[in-house]
Amino acid sequence: MNSDAILDIKNLRVIYQTDLETVEAINGIDLKINKGKTLGLVGETGAGKTTTALSIMRLLPERTGKIVSGEIHFAGQELLKMPLMEMRKVRGDQIAMVFQDPMTSLNPVMTVGEQIAEAINLHNADLSKAETEKRVENALLMVGILPSRKNEYPHQFSGGMKQRVVIAMAIVCEPGLLIADEPTTALDVTIQAQVLMMIRELRDRLGTSMLMITHDLGIVAKICDEVAVMYAGEIIEAGTVFDIFTSKRRHPYTQGLFDSIPSLSSRASRLQPIQGLMPDPSNLPKGCYFAPRCKHCMEICTKEHPKKVTEGTHTLLCHLYSDSATVQKPGGED
Amino acid sequence: MRELRGDLMENAISQTDSATADKIVFKKQSQAKEVWRMYKKNKGAMIGLVLFSFILVMLAGANFIVPYSAATKGVFSQINQAPSAAHIFGTDSYGRDVFARVLYGGRTSLLVAILATMSSCVIGSTLGAISGYFGGKVDGIIMRSLDIFMSIPDILFTMAVVFALGANFQNLLIALTLAYFTNYVRLVRSQVLTLSEQDYVEAAKAGGSGSTRIILSHILPNAMGVIIVNTTLNVAKIILYESTLSFLGLGMPPPAPEWGLMLAEAREFMRAAPHLLFFPTMAIVVAASSINLIGDGLRDALDPQLKS
Numbered sequence: 001m002n003s004d005a006i007l008d009i010k011n012l013r014v015i016y017q018t019d020l021e022t023v024e025a026i027n028g029i030d031l032k033i034n035k036g037k038t039l040g041l042v043g044e045t046g047a048g049k050t051t052t053a054l055s056i057m058r059l060l061p062e063r064t065g066k067i068v069s070g071e072i073h074f075a076g077q078e079l080l081k082m083p084l085m086e087m088r089k090v091r092g093d094q095i096a097m098v099f100q101d102p103m104t105s106l107n108p109v110m111t112v113g114e115q116i117a118e119a120i121n122l123h124n125a126d127l128s129k130a131e132t133e134k135r136v137e138n139a140l141l142m143v144g145i146l147p148s149r150k151n152e153y154p155h156q157f158s159g160g161m162k163q164r165v166v167i168a169m170a171i172v173c174e175p176g177l178l179i180a181d182e183p184t185t186a187l188d189v190t191i192q193a194q195v196l197m198m199i200r201e202l203r204d205r206l207g208t209s210m211l212m213i214t215h216d217l218g219i220v221a222k223i224c225d226e227v228a229v230m231y232a233g234e235i236i237e238a239g240t241v242f243d244i245f246t247s248k249r250r251h252p253y254t255q256g257l258f259d260s261i262p263s264l265s266s267r268a269s270r271l272q273p274i275q276g277l278m279p280d281p282s283n284l285p286k287g288c289y290f291a292p293r294c295k296h297c298m299e300i301c302t303k304e305h306p307k308k309v310t311e312g313t314h315t316l317l318c319h320l321y322s323d324s325a326t327v328q329k330p331g332g333e334d
Numbered sequence: 335m336r337e338l339r340g341d342l343m344e345n346a347i348s349q350t351d352s353a354t355a356d357k358i359v360f361k362k363q364s365q366a367k368e369v370w371r372m373y374k375k376n377k378g379a380m381i382g383l384v385l386f387s388f389i390l391v392m393l394a395g396a397n398f399i400v401p402y403s404a405a406t407k408g409v410f411s412q413i414n415q416a417p418s419a420a421h422i423f424g425t426d427s428y429g430r431d432v433f434a435r436v437l438y439g440g441r442t443s444l445l446v447a448i449l450a451t452m453s454s455c456v457i458g459s460t461l462g463a464i465s466g467y468f469g470g471k472v473d474g475i476i477m478r479s480l481d482i483f484m485s486i487p488d489i490l491f492t493m494a495v496v497f498a499l500g501a502n503f504q505n506l507l508i509a510l511t512l513a514y515f516t517n518y519v520r521l522v523r524s525q526v527l528t529l530s531e532q533d534y535v536e537a538a539k540a541g542g543s544g545s546t547r548i549i550l551s552h553i554l555p556n557a558m559g560v561i562i563v564n565t566t567l568n569v570a571k572i573i574l575y576e577s578t579l580s581f582l583g584l585g586m587p588p589p590a591p592e593w594g595l596m597l598a599e600a601r602e603f604m605r606a607a608p609h610l611l612f613f614p615t616m617a618i619v620v621a622a623s624s625i626n627l628i629g630d631g632l633r634d635a636l637d638p639q640l641k642s
Binding site for chain 2: 057059063088089090091092093096097099101104105106107108109110118119122123153155166169
């Protein structure tokens with residue numbers, strides 16, 4: 001059954017270690033992305049989404065970030081055991097990444113054409129200059145930028161255009177997996193929609209699998225096939241988009257995320273945000289990490305860490321669903 | 335699979351309006367041309383360039399410009415003459431033509447200054463980039479060795495080197511390089527430290543670039559402005575430093591003409607023949623400031639963000 005999976009992460013643990021403290025950034029996550037599918041990784045700031053992405057690329061900060069345990073399989077290779085030189089061939093060619101802020105992720109002293117050409121030449125050293133230029137132009141066309149602008153510098157582009165260039169750089173080698181780390185956060189809403197549509201179109205055209213990191217459930221609904229919700233370095237709920245959006249059996253945290261979205265159809269004077277803050281990752285609570293903020297917190301929640309509950313494609317990490325004695329379901333409230 | 339996707343890429347072109355695609359005119363403007371276009375706009379920089387070119391022409395054509403050699407001595411009546419039609423910069427205490435000595439001396443002075451600056455820039459920048467980019471132990475070793483270099487006063491250090499190796503062109507170059515490369519290490523290291531935190535460096539890593547490529551094509555070009563300005567300032571500084579050394583008798587050995595040496599010799603006759611001091615000083619000032627102006631202009635021209 002794993003033959004379909006392009007990316008398969010098993011029991012990944014990552015810590016950031018300094019002299020003063022050990023931050024447990026990722027605490028044993030399992031993730032799987034099938035060929036051609038898109039997984040949305042959702043969660044609030046500091047949940048470990050970007051750390052997950054950096055772990056896949058093996059780009060964690062060298063001095064502090066450490067992968068304690070786990071396996072990351074990508075297209076039949078184990079990335080964590082790969083020599084660095086091999087890993088460099090994977091980066092950009094087979095797994096590409098789009099960063100959050102297009103304003104800073106382009107080199108200000110190189111023209112956009114040169115930067116795309118560099119991405120091509122890194123992995124295709126034998127390509128002639130003319131061929132490279134042709135591919136640069138194609139890539140720009142694919143993201144909707146006139147090829148004549150390839151000799152311009154990043155500051156001559158608007159934010160949305162810059163993100164298009166960044167995406168062009170990422171897809172130009174036709175990677176098997178595209179990691180998009182909040183690609184639209186730095187853009188305004190109308191441009192967000194354009195860029196998202198473009199990403200979706202390119203993904204479908206190239207058949208690329210995608211890991212979409214976001215905290216916007218709207219984006220998830222638009223683009224993703226599957227969703228994983230992260231909280232304090234754990235995946236507390238995962239499933240297909242259908243599972244997450246329609247199921248009545250939701251993790252209280254996921255429910256909280258949904259309650260934080262303003263709705264057009266219902267009349268509510270206030271949103272219902274999740275109270276409290278994420279626990280200090282250098283000092284996580286003993287039981288369920290969400291227990292201190294949970295409306296449905298039970299005695300067991302503060303003592304024992306919940307185990308995974310699986311129903312078909314839907315996985316939950318919550319004591320509410322760990323046995324048949326059903327408590328009031330949080331999903332029933334709205 | 336790959337070929338298939340390649341086809342899809344090709345199709346991207348045909349999908350957009352082919353009529354517009356035909357009309358696309360590629361702006362083929364080379365980097366050098368672009369830089370020159372920006373450089374021309376800067377008046378100060380152009381003045382600097384004109385002055386510096388003028389100096390270079392004068393120095394190169396010295397043989398045709400002055401009828402005297404730098405070493406032609408005159409009879410007693412010809413010493414310390416004020417500027418006249420025969421000797422436009424006057425004569426020195428040996429009756430030698432000052433104009434000729436300024437021109438021939440400029441050759442050595444400028445050559446030493448430019449070569450020493452270039453070598454200290456290359457050595458210093460390389461070390462600084464390695465130190466800043468890799469950090470950790472490498473950084474520690476490089477920076478601590480540098481501290482040893484820097485704990486000895488520059489002038490003492492250079493004097494020791496020249497004294498040990500002997501005063502000639504080549505050793506002067508070595509001494510000046512050793513005295514100045516430390517500046518570049520610190521300068522470039524601090525630049526690299528900030529620049530390597532930039533997102534585009536992270537993005538380049540994620541794209542599979544190796545350390546060498548990241549340093550050469552992403553970090554150093556972004557530090558270029560600072561390096562160039564510092565380099566041009568350094569040429570000026572080294573001309574002065576060289577003069578100091580000559581003044582102390584550790585530069586080019588006399589009777590070789592050299593600006594600093596001329597100043598040293600002029601010191602004794604400061605009151606009787608101030609022109610001996612004036613002309614070499616003017617030469618140093620003009621050369622140094624024209625190089626500084628060029629540096630300023632280059633920095634602006636090389637920074638694409640300032641282009642309009």
